[in-house]
Amino acid sequence: MASVKGKPRRRLSSDIPPNMSRETPLRMLVFGNCDQVSLTQSVLGQDVFTGDEVNISATKKSSGFVQERNITLVNTPNLQNNDLPDSILHKEFRKAVCFSCPGPHAMVFVVDPFHLTSDTMDILKPMVHYFGERVLKHTLIVLYHERGMKTLSIEDVVKKNKSFRELAEKCSQNYIFYNEEINRTESSQTKTLLDKVDEMVSEHGMFSNMEFKDAEKRIQIEERFIRKSKEKEIRGTLKALENQHSGEALASEILKYEEKIQLECREKAELVVADKLGFTVRVVDYAVAMGKGAFVGAFLGFAVGYEGMAVGAAVGAGLGAVFGGAANAAWSYIYKSFTDAH
Known part of the structure; x- marks a missing residue:
């Protein structure tokens, strides 16, 4: 696991996992301690946080072009130094879901190699509680430090x-x-990080679940609404570009403008959906509390009115006794129920 020594070689297209392309932004969801800010800025090679944001308390998305790759880093609140209520923390996690849709290629857990205690494990618990145990195989531990020591001696x-x-x-x-x-002079540490994430993606793919899939669908719908609201503005800008440019220059300007509009619509849609997202998460909690069968019956009954909820819950409870109830299975029941009811 040691860092790559010497001058980093040029990243080749063959280094990219087969289920990704060079145009695919590499998305990482970053969490841990205050060093996550330093790691983000080191990887992107730019100051994306202000001095007041070192102890980050709100989810933030940062992007850049690094070693011939589009990189997106989504930082959750600092889980070590922020004692946030569950309601606020879950809201920030929902934002992180929207900012990293359709799913992160890795969860990057930033820790201090010189302060590893039982409390370090506690930092991981909120992520596992929210995203589930499966998130662990997509989690990369990054032991970040700024000391002038040889990596091998620290490893020992x-x-x-x-x-x-x-x-x-x-x-x-x-x-x-x-x-x-070391990274300040040769960027070898960033390369090691990207290579390791690519290796994990080759083995497990990106992380996703029903919440990510639901969020991505909502974001795409919201994007279309936002773009439609900008149609007049877009037509005006395109007409202005046609008056100012021609030939290849015009094609280049239109492409740049299209990319700009696409990015603006996407980012605005993510923010809108992040504020709305959470319904699916909450109904899963209710499903587990009520019992899967009773909840689904009540949920379907809701489509025909209050009485339907009562009858549906009673019938559903009987089904629940046959099929059993579990948090993971609740996802598929709720999703299908919502589709059928709609």
Whole structure:
């Protein structure tokens, strides 16, 4: 897991996982401690946070072009130093879902290699609680530091740490060391990070679940509404470009404008849906609390009125006794129920 030594080689198209293309933005959802801000800025090679945002308390999306790749890093609130209520934390997680749709290629867990304790594992718990145990195989532990020490000597110390061994086992031994001091001069640490994420994507694909899929559908619908509302503005701008340019220059300007509009519509749609998203999450909680069968019956009954809810719940409860109830299965029941009722 040591960092790559020497001058980093040029990234080749063959390095990209077969289920991705060079045009596909590499999406990473970053969480952990205050070092997640430093890691984000190191990877992107630019200051995307202000001094007041070091102890990040709100989800933020940052993008850049790094080593011939489009990279998007979505930072959740600092889970180590922010004691946020569950309602606020879940709202920020929903924003992170929208900002990383249709799903992150990796969950990047930033930790301090010199302060690994049992509390380090606690930072991971809110993510697992919200996204489920399956998220662990998509989680990459990044041991970030800015000290002028050889990576191998740090590895020797860290590997003897019981808390780290337990954490690494949870995350399928997916971890790297990231030395910011080295990265400032040769960017080899960023390359190691991207290579490791590509390796994980080749093995497991990107992370997704029903919430990501639901959010992506909503975002695409919202994008179309936003673009439609901009039709007059778009026509005016295109006409102005046609008056100012011609030939290849015109084609180039139109392409740049189209990319700009597409990005603006996407980002606005993500924000709109992030504020609305959460219905699916809440109904799953209700389904588990009521019992899957009773909930589905009530949910379907809602389509025909209050009495239908009562009858549906009673019938559904009987079905629930036969089929059993579980949080994971609730997703498919709710999604199908919502579709049928609609």
